[in-house]
Amino acid sequence: MQYHDIVIVGGGPAGLAAAIAARKTGISDILILERDNVLGGILNQCIHNGFGLHTFKEELTGPEYAARYIAQVEEEKIPYRLSTIVADITHDRQVTYINREEGLVTIQAGAVILAMGCRERPRGALNTPGYRPAGIYSAGTAQRLMNIEGYLVGREAVILGSGDIGLIMARRMTLEGAKVKVVAEIMPYSGGLKRNIVQCLDDYGIPLKLSHTVVDIHGKDRLTGVTIAEVDENKNPIPGTEEYYSCDTLLLSVGLIPENELSKGAGISLNRVTSGPNVNDRLETEAEGIYACGNVLHVHDLVDFVSQEAALAGENAAEYVKRKAALAGERNAAETAPAEKNAAAAAESEEDERPGYAEPDRHTIPLVAADGVRYTVPQFLETSGMRDTVTVRFRVADVYKDRYISVYYDDQLISRKKKKVLAPGEMEQVVLTKKSLAGYPHMKRITIRTEVE
Amino acid sequence: MEVKELICINCPMGCPLTVTMDGEQLTVTGNTCPRGEDYARKEILSPTRIVTSSVRVSGGTIARVSVKTKTDIPKGKIFDVMEEIRAVRVDAPVKMGDVVIADCAGTGVDVIATKSVGRA
Numbered sequence A: 001m002q003y004h005d006i007v008i009v010g011g012g013p014a015g016l017a018a019a020i021a022a023r024k025t026g027i028s029d030i031l032i033l034e035r036d037n038v039l040g041g042i043l044n045q046c047i048h049n050g051f052g053l054h055t056f057k058e059e060l061t062g063p064e065y066a067a068r069y070i071a072q073v074e075e076e077k078i079p080y081r082l083s084t085i086v087a088d089i090t091h092d093r094q095v096t097y098i099n100r101e102e103g104l105v106t107i108q109a110g111a112v113i114l115a116m117g118c119r120e121r122p123r124g125a126l127n128t129p130g131y132r133p134a135g136i137y138s139a140g141t142a143q144r145l146m147n148i149e150g151y152l153v154g155r156e157a158v159i160l161g162s163g164d165i166g167l168i169m170a171r172r173m174t175l176e177g178a179k180v181k182v183v184a185e186i187m188p189y190s191g192g193l194k195r196n197i198v199q200c201l202d203d204y205g206i207p208l209k210l211s212h213t214v215v216d217i218h219g220k221d222r223l224t225g226v227t228i229a230e231v232d233e234n235k236n237p238i239p240g241t242e243e244y245y246s247c248d249t250l251l252l253s254v255g256l257i258p259e260n261e262l263s264k265g266a267g268i269s270l271n272r273v274t275s276g277p278n279v280n281d282r283l284e285t286e287a288e289g290i291y292a293c294g295n296v297l298h299v300h301d302l303v304d305f306v307s308q309e310a311a312l313a314g315e316n317a318a319e320y321v322k323r324k325a326a327l328a329g330e331r332n333a334a335e336t337a338p339a340e341k342n343a344a345a346a347a348e349s350e351e352d353e354r355p356g357y358a359e360p361d362r363h364t365i366p367l368v369a370a371d372g373v374r375y376t377v378p379q380f381l382e383t384s385g386m387r388d389t390v391t392v393r394f395r396v397a398d399v400y401k402d403r404y405i406s407v408y409y410d411d412q413l414i415s416r417k418k419k420k421v422l423a424p425g426e427m428e429q430v431v432l433t434k435k436s437l438a439g440y441p442h443m444k445r446i447t448i449r450t451e452v453e
Numbered sequence B: 001m002e003v004k005e006l007i008c009i010n011c012p013m014g015c016p017l018t019v020t021m022d023g024e025q026l027t028v029t030g031n032t033c034p035r036g037e038d039y040a041r042k043e044i045l046s047p048t049r050i051v052t053s054s055v056r057v058s059g060g061t062i063a064r065v066s067v068k069t070k071t072d073i074p075k076g077k078i079f080d081v082m083e084e085i086r087a088v089r090v091d092a093p094v095k096m097g098d099v100v101i102a103d104c105a106g107t108g109v110d111v112i113a114t115k116s117v118g119r120a
Helices: A013-024 A041-045 A062-075 A139-149 A164-175 A194-204 A261-265 A303-334 A339-353 B034-045 B075-087
Strands: A002-009 A030-033 A049-051 A085-089 A094-099 A103-114 A118-120 A136-138 A156-160 A179-185 A208-210 A212-218 A225-230 A243-246 A249-252 A256-258 A290-292 A364-370 A373-377 A380-382 A389-396 A400-409 A412-422 A428-433 A446-451 B002-007 B016-022 B025-029 B052-058 B064-069 B089-091 B099-101 B111-113
Touching: A002 A013, A002 A303, A013 A030, A013 A041, A013 A062, A013 A103, A013 A303, A041 A062, A041 A139, A049 A062, A062 A303, A085 A103, A085 A261, A103 A303, A118 A139, A136 A139, A139 A164, A139 A249, A139 B064, A156 A164, A156 A212, A156 A225, A164 A179, A164 A194, A164 A249, A164 B075, A194 B002, A290 A303, A303 A389, A373 A446, A389 A446, A400 A428, A412 A428, B002 B034, B016 B034, B025 B034, B052 B075, B075 B099, B075 B111
Parallel strands: A002 A030, A002 A103, A103 A290, A136 A249, A156 A179, A156 A249, A179 A208, A364 A446, B052 B089
Antiparallel strands: A085 A094, A094 A103, A118 A256, A179 A212, A212 A225, A225 A243, A364 A373, A364 A380, A373 A389, A389 A428, A400 A412, A400 A446, B002 B016, B016 B025, B052 B064, B064 B111, B099 B111
C-alpha cells in the first residue's frame, strides 16, 4: 500500500492553507485530494470582493484569494490530484479514493486532514408546500450557474433566508439586470454579515423582511410566484399577513451543513450543534492523527479564519507525523532485536504512540458553552501539548446587546470582554493562554458564557 | 445639525457609526479604527464601491471570467459600469490582472480579470 505522511481531503481554502502550513513545518510528503477539476473550492465562484482583509490587509475577490494559496502550493510543489473523489477514510487513516487515471486506490496516511467544506441546506429540509417547479435554486447553485457557467438564473427573484450567499446573490442578480423583489428571513434578525446587508440590499433598495417566510410556492412547470407571510415568535405563519409576489426564481439561502459523511465513516462522532467533529485544541478529532479544519469543522463567515484554523491543523498534523517518526526512531535505536521484529513491535504498540498524549500529566478539560453561547471549537483542551495560546471560536444563540463574553475556569471568572452587539451570524472568539491555566492543575471545565452585567 | 447612522463596511466587524453634520463639520463616532472614520466621511460626501461581475469568454475552459473594477468607483456609476461589462466578450486565455475594459464608463478605472481562464 502507498504511504503518504499527510493526506488532505479537499483542495479548497482549508485544504490549501493546511498543506502549506504542514510543508512549512517540515513535512514534504503531502497529498491533496480534490473532487473538482481545479483547486480553490467554493472561492472560485465567490467573485465578489471582501476576502483577505485580515490575512493580506487588502480586499480581494474569492478567485484572487484562492490564487494566492494555489501559487504557494505550486511553488512548494505540493502534490495534488484533481477530479478525485475520496470514497472512504478508516479510523486508522487508510484513505480510499477514485479517479479516472488510477481507478480505485487505497493509501495509508501518517495523518489525515479533513477539509471537505460544507454544503447548502436544500429545499427538502424546509417543508415548504407546493409543487416542485423549475426556478428554485439554492443560492450557491445559482451563484455557480451565473459566475462560472454563465446563465442568468431568472428575471424576477425572491430570496428566502438572509445568509451571506443569499445577500451576495441579491446584488449579483440585480447587477445582471434581474429584479430582486424581497429577501424574507424567518428569524427576527439576519443570518448574514452586516456589511452584506448594507452593500447588497440597502445599496439597491432591496427590502429585507425579518420574521417572514415563504408559505406557498406557485407554478407547476416553472415557478410563477410565492406567498410570503409574517411569522409569530414560534415561527408559525400569522393568518392574514400573506402577500403574493410574482417571480420566476426563488433562491434559498437557509444555512450550510458541514459535509461529514467521510468523517462518520471513520467512526468520528459529530457535534450536535456544529455538525462537525469534536476536536481538541490541536483540531484533532477522536480518531488519532485525523485533524479537521474549515467549514467541515464548523461553518465560518470569513475565509480568513478558515485559513488560520487550517494552518493550525496543518502544523499540528505535521508535528504529529514528526513526533511519531522520532518515537519510532528512538525505539529502533534502543532495541537490539532484528528490524522485522521491531516493525511488528511498532505495530503492536501503536496504541501507546500518541505523541504528546502519552505523557503522564495528560489532562483533558472540556470546554462548555453556556448562557447564550451555542458551541465552542475546540470542544476539548489537552493541557499537556497545549500551545501558548488557543483560539476558541463560537457563535451565540440570539442577538444580544451590551453583554460580556466571560471565561470561567471551573467557577473562577478569568476574563470578560464587553461586546456592544453579538449576533448568531457573526462568529466570535476568545483566546486562552497556557500561562493562565498554570494555577488550575485539577480544573474540571472551562466555561464560555455571555453575561448581562 | 443633521445626524446620520451608518454601518461601516470596511470589514466584517460592521461597526455602527454615527455621523453628526454641522454645516461643513463632520463628526464621526462609534468607529473602532481609523478606517471607520474615513468610511463615514466618504460615504456621506462621495460614496464609492468596487464592482465585481463576470464577462463572457470565448474558447475558454469555463464560460465566464470574473472581473472587478481595479479600484472603487462612484456609487452612482455602478450601472453604467455594469452596462459595459455586460457588453464585452474576451477570448481565452485570460490572465488574472489582465485589463478587460480600460477606463470603464468614463470613471478612469479599469476593469480587470480576477481569475485566469485557459484555452479549452
